Amino acid sequence: TSRRNNMRASEVVKPYHLYAATVFVQQPGYTGNMDFTVSAQTHFEARQLMKKMYNIPDYRIGSLRLVKSG
Structure with missing residues (x-):
């Protein structure tokens, strides 16, 4: 098998x-x-998820803060 077929999920997603x-x-x-x-x-x-999940317009969402990096 070639090395290309052994990619990890963290390398793709x-x-x-x-x-x-x-x-x-x-x-x-x-x-x-x-x-x-x-x-x-x-x-x-x-931002798109917040708009859809809570059914709120964009202008009601404040500045997004990164809380934890994956």
């Missing part, structure tokens, strides 16, 4: 990182800021 952001939430009975965290490969992917 980008590592996942833990991102956090403060998000403004407005719901019946509660209005305020909450910290949300997601695991993603990039800042862009983390």
Whole structure:
């Protein structure tokens, strides 16, 4: 077998990182800021996940912080 066929997953897949952001939430009975965290490969992917998971517009998501690198 050639060396190419013996690649490890870490050589093929980008590592996942833990991102956090403060998000403004407005719901019946509660209005305020909450910290949300997601695991993603990039800042862009983390922001998209937050938008889809919590059904919030982009402008309500604060600056993303890298909490833990994968």
